[in-house]
Amino acid sequence: MRRKLLALGLAAVIGTSGAIAPAGSPTVHANELEKKRQDIQNQKSNIDSNIKSKEGQIDGLKSQEQKLNDEIKRLDMQVSDTNGKIREKEAEVEESKKQIEALKVQIEEVKERIAKRNELLKDRARSIQEGGGVISYLDVLLGAQDFSDFITRVGAVTTFVEADREIIKAHEEDMKLLEQSEAELSSELKKLETALTDLHNLKQTLQKQVAEKNAVMSQVKLDHEEALHDLYNLEDESSFLAEQDEILKQEIERQRLEEERKKREAEEAARRAAAEAKAKAAADAKAAAEARAAADAKAKAERAAQRNSSKPAAPAPKASAPKAPASSSGSGSGSKSAPAPAVTGGAFMWPAQGSFTSGYGARWGKLHAGIDIANASPNVPVVASASGTVIRANYSSSYGNVVYIAHSIGGKTYTTLYAHLDTMNVSSGQTVSKGQQIGYMGNTGRSTGKHLHFEIHEGSWSGQKNAVDPMKYLR
Secondary structure, eight states: OOTTTTTTTGGGSOOTTOOSSOTTSOOOOHHHHHHHHHHHHHHHHHHHHHHHHHHHHTHHHHHHHHHHHHHHHHHHHHHHHHHHHHHHHHHHHHHHHHHHHHHHHHHHHHHHHHHHHHHHHHHHHHHHHHHTTHHHHHHHHHTOSSHHHHHHHHHHHHHHHHHHHHHHHHHHHHHHHHHHHHHHHHHHHHHHHHHHHHHHHHHHHHHHHHHHHHHHHTTOOHHHHHHHHHHHHHHHHHHHHHHHHHHHHHHHHHHHHHHHHHHHHHHHHHHHHHHHHHHHHHHHHHHHHHHHHHHHHHHHHHHHHHHHHTOTTSOOOOOOOOOOOOOOOOOOOOOOOOOOOOOOSSSOOOSSOSEEEEOSEEETTEEEOSEEEEOOSSSOEEEOSSSEEEEEEEEETTTEEEEEEEEEETTEEEEEEEEEEEEEOOOTTOEEOTTOEEEEEBOOSSOSSSEEEEEEEESSOBTBTTEEOTHHHHO
């Protein structure tokens, strides 16, 4: 039922340049795309009929299975939400640690100022005690020679007293700041302790949610799974064909605009060539006329010389030098999360870092149409294996959060699939570059452990019909 799905000449579908096919490949005409659209619509009609037939066969199973799928989706959403909260809480913990370090630095600075001022006050007190305290100030005032000297001494004593008051005031303010900073530090430490406890509880909640999902997964009977898997595949094909039909409509319009642009450029190039040819012809004609005029002048001078040579008494006239023909000369011109995988050469790159846990081939009596990459680290990025355009990014009961990307490489069409994602960062119709993050590795859909299921299809996606071993391109 997936025969020829999207193998309808979507060699046009969209690389990062937006071109239908690489430079040098034949242009797909609009009428050919229209024919492919008609083929897609015919296939969609047939698939819709098969969907009704399949629905009739599994009506008795659908209600029960739908409840399980809803429960799986609910748990997947909870897990995704919990993972998001864990990431937020980890950021909160890091921010608290930074605040604590800043407060520690501030407290040390205040303590240092207090210690220095304590020494200063001790020295002042020692000096006053040794000098007689307040009496020494009176001695200063009473020892004035005259009234003018008395006024001067009063001003000096007042300055000393005010300076002492400012020192004591600054000291009291720093003591209050120290007390406040230490209280704030204590509060931040408590907040950090609470955040770490919350983070621990969130991770325990996540483990319980994953265990609960696995328990629900174990309830799915094999016959239910196979029957519904067929139905979901048919439904996916129907909607997928509709999406591809929309993409072809966009490609027809894009191609029309591209052809108009090329036509305008060709006409402009032809006009420039004609103008250049006309200018060259005019320059050549001018040079030829000047050459003929110079030759005629030379011949005339020679004939006059011959006539004068037969008259010896007459002085020979001076022949004027002919003008050289004009010539044109041109001047030459010089002309804390897991890291994303590194972008590599080749048509495709590894979509995530992790352990290779399962390869392409038969598994449990069915074809495992891709490879599995597992990584227990938090927040494992999943990236586009090649540049292209997102066909679909949605939730599927079998694949969970899944992204399909169309690629046009070397004149050929490929489709890659990234399944069981925790979250998706892209949407349908979005252009992505090789190595660009499209989501995080997860455990959504029919999955019992955190991993990425990755497929490569030669041509447009059509289930398992044109899936190939990704290692053919990733080695």
